[in-house]
Amino acid sequence: MTVPVAPGSSRVGPNRLRSVLSAGSVAIVGASDNSRWSFTTYATATRYGFPGKLHLVNRSGAEAHGRPTATSCAAIGEPVDVAVLLVGAASLPDALRDVADAGIGAAVALASGFGETGADGHTAQAELAALAEELDIALLWPNCLGFLNLVDRCCAWASPPPLPDARPGSIALVSQSGAVAMQLGRFAARQSVYFSHVVSTGNQAMIDTLDVARAVVDDERVACIAMFVEAIGDAARFDDLAARAAELGKPIVMMKVGRSELAAQIIASHTGSLAGDDAVIDVALRQAGIMRVGSLEELVATAGLVTRTGKIGAGKLGVVSISGGACDIVVDAASAADVPLAVFTDETRARLRETGSAYGAAHNPLDVTGAAVGGPELMTDAVKAVAADPGVAVIGIVDVLPDGEVLTETSGRLRLLGPALAAIDKPCVVMNQVAQDMPEGLRDEVRELGLEPWIAGLDLAVRSIGNVMRWSNRRPPAPPALEPPLDLEPHALSESAALALLAEHGIPTVPTRLVHSSDEAAAAARELGHPVVVKVVSPQILHKSDIGGVVLGLADDAAVREAYDRVVAAGAAVDGAVVEGALIAPFRKGGVELIAGVVRDPHWGPTIAVGLGGIWVNALDDSSLRRLPVDETEVRAMLGELRGAAVLAGGRGGKPADIDGIVAAVAALARLALRLGPRLESIEINPLRVDGSVIEALDAVVTWS
C-alpha cells in the first residue's frame, strides 16, 4: 500500500520527467559490496547494456562490485542525470543536499518508513518533499523501486531485474506497487508482451502515476500505457492525460484497485487518502476512454493486444475453434464480457460448407472439429471465410499453442495458419484454451510463424478483445457546454424557486401555485383541479415530509384549507425556518418515478445520476452515472443502463414512457448544472414523474457550498 500524492502539490512537468527517464548517466549512491540492495541495483543497471555512464558513490570510497567509487556525488566531477539513493531514511536529507551540490536534477529514493507507517512518517515525508522541492530535485520516492527504460536501456531500479531480457516493447508500465511491477514484467515476458518502461512510483510523494504517464505518452516509442493504480491523482491532470492520449490515439489500460468498500477502507487507512467511490471512478475511466481491467493478467493481455491490433473497426467478433467445448466457453465468456458475436451471413456459411470446414448450420463460433488435426487447411479456409464476413471486425482463432520446449504435433497446422493470418486485413487473435506460459525458447519461433498476437486463456482473450473493441469504437466525449454561466447568487432555494429555475431552463415541471393563506390555497386548488398536494415552502426545510410538511390527495376546499394551516404550523415549529407559505400542486398518481441529480464529487467534479425513484432507490441502488458534460446521446445510454429500464417500456397496462422527453429533461438539467458554476453542490429532481408522454419534475432541491 502506498500513499498517493496530495492533489495540488507542485509537479514535475512531463518534459523534465521524460528526460529523467532517459538519463544518460546514473549514480548509485550507497554502492557497497556489503549491501544487498547495491548488488541488485548494480546488477539491473548493467543488465540491459546501458550505453551511458554509471557511477558508484560510497562515502568511504571503498571499491564496490569491482569498480572504484566516488565519496560523494559532488566528487564525481562530471555531470550526472539521475542518482539512485540506496541510503536509509535518516540519511536522505544529506544525500539530497549532496545530489543538489553535484548539480544532479533527479533522484530515486528506495527508503521506506515514511507515509506508509502512520502519522510520524507522513510528517517526515512532507518535510523531505519540501526539501527536494527547495533543492529542485525531481524525486521519485519513497518506498519505490525506481524505473527501467528499456528503449534507452537506462535503469535506476533498486531490485533484481524484473524483465528477463533486454528486448524493448512499446508499452510503458506505470505502477504504484514495485512488487506488482516485478511480477507484471515477468508475466508479460512469458506471454510475449514487452515493455518500453517500467516505473514504480511508491508513496509518490512528489511524482505520481499520472505524472509518469503524462511524460511517457509523448514518447514516440511508447504506443500504449499500462497502469496499476491504488488512488488516482487529481482530476485535472487525469483529464489532461486522457485528452493527450486520445489526441495521439494511444491507448491506456488501467487496473485500479480498491473496487470493494473494504478495499477502499484499507487503502484509506493505509494512505490517509480516499480511494474514491468506485462507481464514479468506473464511469470516469470509461468516459475518458481508459480501458479498466480486473486482473493483472488482463492488464498485460489487453495492453499486449492493443499494441498489436491497433484500433479494431466497427463490427463483431468471429471465432474459429479447433474444439467444440471451447466454442461454448467463448460464447459464455463473450456474454459475460459484453462482447458481440457476429451472426455469419449466408455467403459465409455457404463458403464454410463448401470448403468442408463446417457441417450444418455453420455457427459463430465455428467448430472445425478434430478433423483439422488431419486436415489443417480446414482451419485456414475457415479463418479466411470468417474474415471475409462483412459483420466480422476481429477474428479469434482457438488453437493449441506449443506446450513444452519444441513445436508439437500441431505445428503443421500452425505453420499453415501463420501465413494465412498475415494475408488477412482484419485483426486476428490466436487464443489458447487455457492459461499457459510460452517457453522462452519458442517465443521467437511462434512470432516468426505469424501467430501473434496470441492470448493464453479463453476468458482472458475474450475480455481483452472486448476491451480493445470498446476502446476502438467509443464515441467522442460530449463537447463542453458553451452556454454562459448563470449569474445566480448561491442561496438556499425553496421548492417553489427550485421548480421555477428548472422550468425556466427547459425542464417540464408540475404546475404549482405559491399561496400565503388558506383562502389562496383553496382557490389555487380549484384552479389546478382536485385532488391536490399541499407542501410547506421554506428554504430551510429540505425534507418536508419528515416534519409533517406535506399532505397528499386533498379532494375539496375544506381539506385544502385544513392542510394549509397544518403544514404552515409544522414549518413554523422548525427552529430557524422561515416559512414563505405553501405550494399547491395537482396530486399525481401512477406512472414511473425517476430521480435525476447532479452532485459535485469531491474528486471528479459535477457528476450526474439518473435512477429509478421511490423505495427502489435505496433498495436497488439502480442508477447510472456520468461526469459532466453529457449530451442527449449520453443520457439515452444512461437510461439504457438501468436494470429497471424495462419499466419505462410499459407493460402490465402501463403506458410506454416518452424516452425522448426524459432524455431532453435530463440533458437540460445537466446543462443547467454546469451553468450554475463551481459553487453548486447539488441539484436534484426527485421525483421526475413519467406517465407515458407526461414528464414532470414534482419536486427539486438545490444546495450550494
Next chain:
Amino acid sequence: MTVPVAPGSSRVGPNRLRSVLSAGSVAIVGASDNSRWSFTTYATATRYGFPGKLHLVNRSGAEAHGRPTATSCAAIGEPVDVAVLLVGAASLPDALRDVADAGIGAAVALASGFGETGADGHTAQAELAALAEELDIALLWPNCLGFLNLVDRCCAWASPPPLPDARPGSIALVSQSGAVAMQLGRFAARQSVYFSHVVSTGNQAMIDTLDVARAVVDDERVACIAMFVEAIGDAARFDDLAARAAELGKPIVMMKVGRSELAAQIIASHTGSLAGDDAVIDVALRQAGIMRVGSLEELVATAGLVTRTGKIGAGKLGVVSISGGACDIVVDAASAADVPLAVFTDETRARLRETGSAYGAAHNPLDVTGAAVGGPELMTDAVKAVAADPGVAVIGIVDVLPDGEVLTETSGRLRLLGPALAAIDKPCVVMNQVAQDMPEGLRDEVRELGLEPWIAGLDLAVRSIGNVMRWSNRRPPAPPALEPPLDLEPHALSESAALALLAEHGIPTVPTRLVHSSDEAAAAARELGHPVVVKVVSPQILHKSDIGGVVLGLADDAAVREAYDRVVAAGAAVDGAVVEGALIAPFRKGGVELIAGVVRDPHWGPTIAVGLGGIWVNALDDSSLRRLPVDETEVRAMLGELRGAAVLAGGRGGKPADIDGIVAAVAALARLALRLGPRLESIEINPLRVDGSVIEALDAVVTWS
C-alpha cells in the same frame, strides 16, 4: 459440441463401468502403420507403462507399430476387456459384432459423423446404440477420445497423451469434450495438479458424464471429480451422484457451459437438447453441493486445492502478502467472489507488531512489505500469527513462486516458509501474484519445500478458496417432506378454490366471499368493509384483468352491484368459460407485493421461486430459486438473496415486514406443492402482500399437467 444422451435410455451401471475403466487388457482395432490415429492411440496406450495386455487388430493381419496383429477380435484367442475401435462410422456395426463375438464387453469408438452432424446422423447414432445394447457392449462413443486411467495405467485414448507423465493424482476428470480434456490435462500438470482418470464422453450416446462420475466416485483412489459438462443428464441420476459424493465426502467441481442464452441456443441447435435454464442449473448444483466454476483454470485450481486441503473449517480467510499491491487485489477479488476476510483479533495484531511483521494497524490482508526480502522470518512469523487467530480458517500466503528453471533469490524465504506451513494445523495456500506455469524441473523441488497447495494468479486463488470454503461449510439439504400426498383430483381451480386450498394448508389469505348475485355482492362488501375488489370467478379464466374481470376500490353498495354485473358479463363473454360467480375481497393498498410459486421444471422437477411482485417482476427479474424440498432456513436464505430485499426492511415510512411470517407462508406453499404430487404443473401466489406483520395471499393460480 456433443449430443447428450436422452434421459431414460438404458444405462451402464457404475460397477460395470468402473471395471471397464480398469481394464486389464485392451485391443486396438484398426491398428495400422498407415493410420495416424493408430499411432497416437498406440503411443498413449504404451506411454504410462500399462501392466496389462495390449492387442492389435488389423483386418489384413499386417504388422503394426512393429508388432504382430490379429485379423479380428475373435481371432485374438484370449479374453479382452476393452476394444478401442479406430474404424470409420460405416464399419462400426461389423466391428461391434466382432467385439461381441470375441466376448468383449466394452468398447470405445472414436468415429465422428453421428449426432453432431444433424438429423441423419442422429438416426444412425440411435440405430448403432440399439445394436450395442442388443450385443450388451458398454460403448463409450461416438466422437469421443476414450479414457485414461492413470492409477491402473490403462489407456484407451485415441489421441496423443494429454498428460505429460505417468504420475497419478486423485482427481477424476470427466469431460464431454475430448479437446478440452487434452488441454486440461496439460494445464493441470503445469500447475502440479494430477488426475487419476481422464474420460471423454463425446456424443455420449450410451454413457454420459453422470454415469462416469457415478462409477469413479466409488473408487477409493479417487478423492475428487472434476467435470466439464455441456448438458446435464437426467435429474434422478444427478441426485444419486450428488448424494453418493456427499455420503463419501468427495467433492465434485463442475464447469457447466451454456450459461448465456446464446450458448444455450447453440448447444440446443447442435444437440437437439435443451441446455436448460441456467438459473435453475446454478441452483441445482449449489443445492447438491457441487462447486460450479466459471473457467477451465478454476476447474483445475479448485479441484487441486480441495484434494490437498480437504474440508476447511468454519471461519474466514487470513492473508499474508509480500506485496501491498497484492493485498488490494486480494480484497477486491474476495469481495467479488464473496469470500469472507477475517478481522484479526487484538491478540493477533499485537503479535504481528511484536514480531515486527506489521506496522500500525496490522490489517488483513497483511503486507509484510519488501522487508521480508532481507528478513524472511518476518513472513513466517506473520503466517504463524495469522494462523493462530481464532477467526481464521484458511491462510493465503502471497509470495513469489520460482520463475525459470532454478530457484531464485526468493528461495531463502521459501525454504523457511515450507516447514512453517507444515507445522500449521489449518489449510495454507501459497498464492502467486500472476498466472504462471511451474517449470517441470522445479515441480518436485517446490513440493519438497512444502509449498503445496499453490495457485498461480490471485483471482484464481481467491475464487478457488471461496469454492472450497462454501463446499466445506454448506448446510445439509432439507430433508424430504414426510407429509402424505394429497388426494386432490387434478382439475382447474377457480381463484376462490385456490385461495381456500392455500388457507387450508397454513398460508394466510385475504378474506373473500364467493357471491352469486349483486345483492350478495353488496352484502359481502358491507360485511368485509369498503372499499372492496370484485373479481369474476371461473376456472377457465386465469388472467381476469385482461378481460375486464376485475374492478378495484369500490366504496359503496351501488358501485359494488354495478361491478358485480360488469365482471360477470365480461366472464360470460369468454368462449368456453363457466362463470361461478364473483369474489369479493377487501381492497388492499400499500405494502410490498411478493410472488411465490412452485413450477415443475421439465428437467429438475418442482422448483420454487420467490420474488418481488408488481411491475418489478418483469423489469428486474429479481427472484430466488430452489428445487424442492426446502425448509424454513432455506426460504429465509432465498429472501436474503433478493436484490430488492431491502424493501422488506421498511424505510421511507414503510413498516418492516414480518420476515418470519413470510418464511412460514412460503415454506407452507413448498410443502403443499410436494403433497399435490407429480401432476401439479404450477401453483403460484401473486401477489403475496406484505404490510408489516400483515401477510396475505391476494390471488392464486393452480395448474395441472
